[in-house]
Amino acid sequence: MAAIELDGVTKRFGDVTAVDGLDLTVAEGEVFGFLGPNGAGKSTTINVLLDFVRPTEGSVRVLGMDPQRESVAVRERTGVLPEGFSVYDRLTGHEHLEFAIESKDADADPDALLERVGLAGDGDRKAGGYSKGMAQRLALGMALVGDPDLLILDEPSSGLDPAGAKEMREIVREEADRGATVFFSSHVLGQVEAVCDSVGILREGKLVARDSIRGLREAVGTGATLEITAEGVTDDQLDAVRDLDGVDAATTDGTVVTVQCDPEAKTAVIGTLEDAGVVVDDFATRESSLEDLFLAYTEGDAPGASEAADSEVEA
Ligand SMILES: Nc1ncnc2c1ncn2[C@@H]1O[C@H](COP(=O)(O)OP(=O)(O)OP(=O)(O)O)[C@@H](O)[C@H]1O
Numbered sequence: 001m002a003a004i005e006l007d008g009v010t011k012r013f014g015d016v017t018a019v020d021g022l023d024l025t026v027a028e029g030e031v032f033g034f035l036g037p038n039g040a041g042k043s044t045t046i047n048v049l050l051d052f053v054r055p056t057e058g059s060v061r062v063l064g065m066d067p068q069r070e071s072v073a074v075r076e077r078t079g080v081l082p083e084g085f086s087v088y089d090r091l092t093g094h095e096h097l098e099f100a101i102e103s104k105d106a107d108a109d110p111d112a113l114l115e116r117v118g119l120a121g122d123g124d125r126k127a128g129g130y131s132k133g134m135a136q137r138l139a140l141g142m143a144l145v146g147d148p149d150l151l152i153l154d155e156p157s158s159g160l161d162p163a164g165a166k167e168m169r170e171i172v173r174e175e176a177d178r179g180a181t182v183f184f185s186s187h188v189l190g191q192v193e194a195v196c197d198s199v200g201i202l203r204e205g206k207l208v209a210r211d212s213i214r215g216l217r218e219a220v221g222t223g224a225t226l227e228i229t230a231e232g233v234t235d236d237q238l239d240a241v242r243d244l245d246g247v248d249a250a251t252t253d254g255t256v257v258t259v260q261c262d263p264e265a266k267t268a269v270i271g272t273l274e275d276a277g278v279v280v281d282d283f284a285t286r287e288s289s290l291e292d293l294f295l296a297y298t299e300g301d302a303p304g305a306s307e308a309a310d311s312e313v314e315a
Contacts, residue, residue: 003181009058020205033192036202079148089128106146132159
C-alpha cells in the first residue's frame with residue numbers, strides 16, 4: 001500500500017490554480033522531499049492530504065484512507081509540523097506536548113520528547129519566550145507524539161541554525177528507520193538532499209520531476225552550468241539558446257545569462273548569442289549542483305523535466 005496517493009488532484013482558489021492535475025505516489029517508508037519555489041502549491045497539497053482544504057478535482061488517499069471521510073483516523077496516524085507554526089504564548093513547552101499527547105490519546109513522555117528535540121532544559125519556560133528555532137523544535141516534538149505512521153513536515157528547518165537543522169535531519173532518519181513515511185516539504189534543496197530518498201519538484205501546481213536523489217545527481221552529472229556575462233539579453237535571444245540541442249534551460253537576471261547544458265553545447269551557446277548580436281563580456285563554466293537542477297526545473301525551461309516526471313509517476 002502507498003502511504004500517499006494523489007490522482008489528478010486540482011485545487012483552485014477563484015482564478016488561482018494552486019494545484020493542477022497532480023498525480024503523486026509516495027511509498028510506505030519512503031522519505032520524500034517535496035520541493036518547489038514559493039507559491040508552487042506545496043502547502044495546498046499538504047492541506048489537501050489533511051483535509052484542511054478540499055480538492056476541486058481528483059482523488060486522495062492517505063495511509064489507505066480517504067481523508068475527507070476518515071479525517072480523524074488520518075490525523076491520528078499522522079504527525080504534522082505545519083508551516084509557520086505559532087506557539088501558545090502562555091503555555092510552557094511541556095504543556096504543549098501534554099496537549100498534543102492528550103489530543104492524540106497517545107502514551108508518550110513529554111520529557112523524553114523535549115530531550116529528543118533539544119529542549120530538555122527549557123520545558124518549563126513559557127513558549128512565548130522561545131526563539132523561532134526553539135518554537136520549531138517544539139513543533140517537531142509535537143509532530144512526533146504517538147509514533148505516527150506518516151510525518152508531514154512543512155519547511156521543518158525554517159528558523160533552525162545549522163546544528164538544529166542537522167538534529168532535525170537525524171530525527172527524520174530515526175523516524176524512517178522505525179518505518180514511518182516522511183513527507184518533507186521545502187523550497188531549499190540542500191535541506192532535503194541529506195535526508196530524502198527521493199524528491200518531487202512542483203512548479204505552478206504541476207509535478208515537473210519525480211526521481212531519486214541519485215537519479216537527479218546522475219542527471220546533473222552529465223550537465224554543466226555556463227555563466228555568461230552579457231547585458232540586456234532578450235527573451236528571443238534566450239529562446240534561440242533554448243532551442244539548441246543539449247540545452248536544458250537558459251535564464252538571465254539582466255547581466256548574467258545562466259545556461260544548463262551538455263558540456264559539448266557550450267560553444268554553440270556562445271556562438272548563438274554572438275550571432276544574435278549579443279556582446280559577450282565574459283563566460284565561465286562550473287559543474288551543475290543539485291541547486292542548479294532545481295532552478296532549471298522550477299524557473300527555466302528544462303524540456304526533459306516533464307518527461308522525467310511522466311515516466312516516474314507511471315512507474
Ligand atoms: N486560501 C487561499 N486563497 C487563495 N489563494 C490561495 C490560498 N491558499 C493558497 N493560495 C494560492 O495558491 C498558490 C499556491 O500556494 P501554496 O501556499 O500552496 O504554495 P507553496 O508552494 O506552499 O508556497 P511557499 O513555499 O511560499 O509556502 C499561491 O498562488 C497562493 O497564493
